[in-house]
Amino acid sequence: MFEETTADILPRTIILMRHGEAAGSPDIARQLTASGKSQARSVAKTLTSLDITPDMVICSDIDRTRQTLVEMNFPAYTPILFCGEDLYRAASYRDVLHVIAELSSDDKQCVLVIGHNPAIHETVLHLSKESRGGKFGSLENSYPSGTASVFEFKSDSWDMLHPATCRLSHVISSL
Numbered sequence: 001m002f003e004e005t006t007a008d009i010l011p012r013t014i015i016l017m018r019h020g021e022a023a024g025s026p027d028i029a030r031q032l033t034a035s036g037k038s039q040a041r042s043v044a045k046t047l048t049s050l051d052i053t054p055d056m057v058i059c060s061d062i063d064r065t066r067q068t069l070v071e072m073n074f075p076a077y078t079p080i081l082f083c084g085e086d087l088y089r090a091a092s093y094r095d096v097l098h099v100i101a102e103l104s105s106d107d108k109q110c111v112l113v114i115g116h117n118p119a120i121h122e123t124v125l126h127l128s129k130e131s132r133g134g135k136f137g138s139l140e141n142s143y144p145s146g147t148a149s150v151f152e153f154k155s156d157s158w159d160m161l162h163p164a165t166c167r168l169s170h171v172i173s174s175l
Contacts, residue, residue, distance in 0.1 A: 009154045013052060013110040014100065014161060016127075017043060017148035018120045020071065022064040028088070032067040039146025039174050040071035046172045052150060054078060054112035058103050060087035065114045068146075079105075090119035093126040101159035111158070117143055124149045127161070128168040139171060147173040 020036025032040070047053070059069050061082040069080065086099050096119050104111050113120075121143030128149070139147065153166035 009156050010109055011152050011154050012158070014127075014151045014153070014158075014166070015047070015052070015054065015110070015112040015148050016096075016120055016124050016151070017068070017112060017114050018117055018143055018145055019060075019062075019065045019068040019114055021145040028062060030064050032064050032071070036064070036068070036145060037071045040068040041073070042174055043146060043148045043172050044072040044074070047148075047150075050150070050170060052110065052170075054110050056105060056108040056110070057081070057112045057114065058083055058087075058099065059114045060116060061085060062088045062116070065116070068114050079108075087113070087115035087119070090115065092119060093123040095119060096123040097161060100161060104158035106157050112148075124168075127151055127163055127166055130163045131167040139173065144173060147171070 020039040021033045022030035022036055023033050024030045054074065055078065057069060057074065057078060057080045059065050059080060059082055061084050081103050083099055083103060087096065090096050090099070096115065100111065100113060124143065149168060150170040151166040152169050153161060155165055
Protein backbone atom coordinates (compact mmCIF):
# COMPACT_ATOMS: atom_id res chain seq x y z
CA MET A 1 0.00 0.00 0.00
CA PHE A 2 1.23 3.50 -0.86
CA GLU A 3 2.03 5.74 2.08
CA GLU A 4 2.23 9.48 1.61
CA THR A 5 5.40 11.05 2.97
CA THR A 6 6.44 14.69 3.13
CA ALA A 7 8.52 14.02 0.01
CA ASP A 8 5.24 13.32 -1.81
CA ILE A 9 3.62 16.55 -0.65
CA LEU A 10 3.98 19.67 -2.78
CA PRO A 11 5.41 22.65 -0.94
CA ARG A 12 2.95 25.35 0.02
CA THR A 13 3.57 29.07 0.28
CA ILE A 14 1.92 31.46 2.71
CA ILE A 15 2.41 35.21 2.36
CA LEU A 16 1.55 37.32 5.40
CA MET A 17 1.18 40.98 4.51
CA ARG A 18 0.32 44.10 6.44
CA HIS A 19 -1.83 46.51 4.43
CA GLY A 20 -0.22 49.55 2.82
CA GLU A 21 0.23 52.85 4.65
CA ALA A 22 -3.09 54.44 5.57
CA ALA A 23 -4.26 57.73 7.05
CA GLY A 24 -7.42 59.23 8.46
CA SER A 25 -9.87 58.37 11.18
CA PRO A 26 -11.71 56.61 12.62
CA ASP A 27 -9.30 53.66 12.47
CA ILE A 28 -11.78 51.30 10.83
CA ALA A 29 -12.33 53.76 7.95
CA ARG A 30 -8.70 54.71 7.22
CA GLN A 31 -7.78 54.88 3.52
CA LEU A 32 -4.53 54.06 1.75
CA THR A 33 -2.20 56.96 1.11
CA ALA A 34 -0.33 57.37 -2.19
CA SER A 35 2.64 55.75 -0.45
CA GLY A 36 0.44 52.84 0.68
CA LYS A 37 -0.73 52.26 -2.89
CA SER A 38 2.88 52.28 -4.07
CA GLN A 39 3.85 49.81 -1.33
CA ALA A 40 1.14 47.38 -2.45
CA ARG A 41 2.23 47.59 -6.08
CA SER A 42 5.87 47.11 -5.04
CA VAL A 43 5.09 43.95 -3.05
CA ALA A 44 3.12 42.54 -6.01
CA LYS A 45 5.99 43.33 -8.38
CA THR A 46 8.51 41.67 -6.05
CA LEU A 47 6.34 38.57 -5.68
CA THR A 48 6.13 38.35 -9.47
CA SER A 49 9.92 38.69 -9.78
CA LEU A 50 10.28 35.82 -7.28
CA ASP A 51 7.82 33.76 -9.38
CA ILE A 52 5.35 33.67 -6.48
CA THR A 53 1.71 33.91 -7.55
CA PRO A 54 -1.06 33.51 -4.99
CA ASP A 55 -3.79 31.13 -6.09
CA MET A 56 -5.98 32.37 -3.24
CA VAL A 57 -6.22 35.58 -1.19
CA ILE A 58 -7.66 35.96 2.30
CA CYS A 59 -8.29 39.62 3.00
CA SER A 60 -9.66 41.60 5.91
CA ASP A 61 -12.86 43.37 4.92
CA ILE A 62 -11.58 46.77 6.11
CA ASP A 63 -11.14 49.49 3.44
CA ARG A 64 -7.34 49.76 3.61
CA THR A 65 -6.81 46.02 3.17
CA ARG A 66 -9.28 45.90 0.27
CA GLN A 67 -7.49 48.87 -1.31
CA THR A 68 -4.14 47.10 -0.84
CA LEU A 69 -5.54 44.09 -2.67
CA VAL A 70 -6.85 46.25 -5.53
CA GLU A 71 -3.45 47.93 -5.96
CA MET A 72 -1.76 44.52 -6.16
CA ASN A 73 -3.79 43.87 -9.32
CA PHE A 74 -3.99 40.08 -9.25
CA PRO A 75 -5.73 38.27 -12.12
CA ALA A 76 -9.52 38.38 -11.94
CA TYR A 77 -9.69 34.59 -11.64
CA THR A 78 -7.75 34.58 -8.32
CA PRO A 79 -10.18 33.47 -5.58
CA ILE A 80 -10.57 36.12 -2.89
CA LEU A 81 -12.17 35.47 0.47
CA PHE A 82 -13.07 38.46 2.59
CA CYS A 83 -13.14 37.40 6.22
CA GLY A 84 -15.19 40.25 7.65
CA GLU A 85 -13.41 41.79 10.63
CA ASP A 86 -11.74 38.54 11.76
CA LEU A 87 -8.24 39.71 10.80
CA TYR A 88 -8.95 43.28 11.93
CA ARG A 89 -10.00 42.07 15.38
CA ALA A 90 -7.34 39.33 15.62
CA ALA A 91 -5.74 39.54 19.06
CA SER A 92 -2.85 37.13 18.48
CA TYR A 93 -1.12 34.81 16.05
CA ARG A 94 -3.54 32.09 17.13
CA ASP A 95 -6.45 34.09 15.69
CA VAL A 96 -4.64 34.61 12.38
CA LEU A 97 -3.67 30.93 12.12
CA HIS A 98 -7.29 30.01 12.86
CA VAL A 99 -8.52 32.22 9.98
CA ILE A 100 -5.95 30.63 7.64
CA ALA A 101 -6.90 27.08 8.69
CA GLU A 102 -10.62 27.78 8.39
CA LEU A 103 -10.61 29.62 5.06
CA SER A 104 -7.72 28.19 3.05
CA SER A 105 -8.70 25.51 0.61
CA ASP A 106 -6.39 22.49 0.78
CA ASP A 107 -6.23 22.38 -3.02
CA LYS A 108 -4.46 25.77 -3.04
CA GLN A 109 -0.66 25.89 -2.92
CA CYS A 110 -0.04 29.62 -2.40
CA VAL A 111 -2.18 31.81 -0.16
CA LEU A 112 -1.78 35.54 0.47
CA VAL A 113 -3.21 36.92 3.72
CA ILE A 114 -3.66 40.71 3.94
CA GLY A 115 -4.27 41.89 7.48
CA HIS A 116 -3.35 44.23 10.30
CA ASN A 117 -0.83 44.76 13.05
CA PRO A 118 -0.17 43.72 15.71
CA ALA A 119 -1.51 40.25 14.87
CA ILE A 120 0.15 39.93 11.43
CA HIS A 121 3.54 40.88 12.89
CA GLU A 122 3.04 38.51 15.82
CA THR A 123 2.14 35.69 13.42
CA VAL A 124 5.27 36.33 11.34
CA LEU A 125 7.44 36.32 14.48
CA HIS A 126 5.79 33.13 15.71
CA LEU A 127 6.12 31.22 12.43
CA SER A 128 9.69 32.38 11.80
CA LYS A 129 11.14 31.66 15.23
CA GLU A 130 12.87 28.48 14.01
CA SER A 131 13.99 29.76 10.59
CA ARG A 132 14.49 33.50 10.92
CA GLY A 133 18.27 33.74 10.85
CA GLY A 134 19.38 37.16 9.59
CA LYS A 135 16.48 37.64 7.17
CA PHE A 136 14.36 39.68 9.53
CA GLY A 137 16.82 42.38 10.65
CA SER A 138 15.18 45.53 12.01
CA LEU A 139 11.71 44.10 11.40
CA GLU A 140 12.07 42.10 14.59
CA ASN A 141 10.75 45.09 16.56
CA SER A 142 8.31 46.55 14.05
CA TYR A 143 6.43 45.47 10.96
CA PRO A 144 5.76 48.56 8.85
CA SER A 145 2.82 49.03 6.53
CA GLY A 146 3.26 47.34 3.18
CA THR A 147 5.56 44.59 4.50
CA ALA A 148 5.10 40.97 3.45
CA SER A 149 6.77 37.78 4.67
CA VAL A 150 6.86 34.64 2.57
CA PHE A 151 6.96 31.20 4.18
CA GLU A 152 7.32 27.79 2.61
CA PHE A 153 6.06 24.62 4.24
CA LYS A 154 5.15 21.05 3.40
CA SER A 155 1.84 19.68 4.54
CA ASP A 156 -1.32 18.41 2.95
CA SER A 157 -3.40 20.78 5.07
CA TRP A 158 -3.26 24.48 5.95
CA ASP A 159 -4.12 23.73 9.57
CA MET A 160 -0.64 22.21 9.99
CA LEU A 161 1.02 25.62 9.64
CA HIS A 162 3.31 26.17 12.64
CA PRO A 163 7.00 27.04 13.28
CA ALA A 164 8.26 23.46 12.99
CA THR A 165 6.67 22.95 9.56
CA CYS A 166 7.62 26.18 7.81
CA ARG A 167 10.61 28.24 6.77
CA LEU A 168 10.83 32.00 6.24
CA SER A 169 12.09 32.45 2.67
CA HIS A 170 11.62 36.17 1.94
CA VAL A 171 10.79 39.44 3.66
CA ILE A 172 9.54 42.16 1.32
CA SER A 173 9.59 45.69 2.70
CA SER A 174 9.89 49.18 1.29
CA LEU A 175 12.26 50.08 4.14
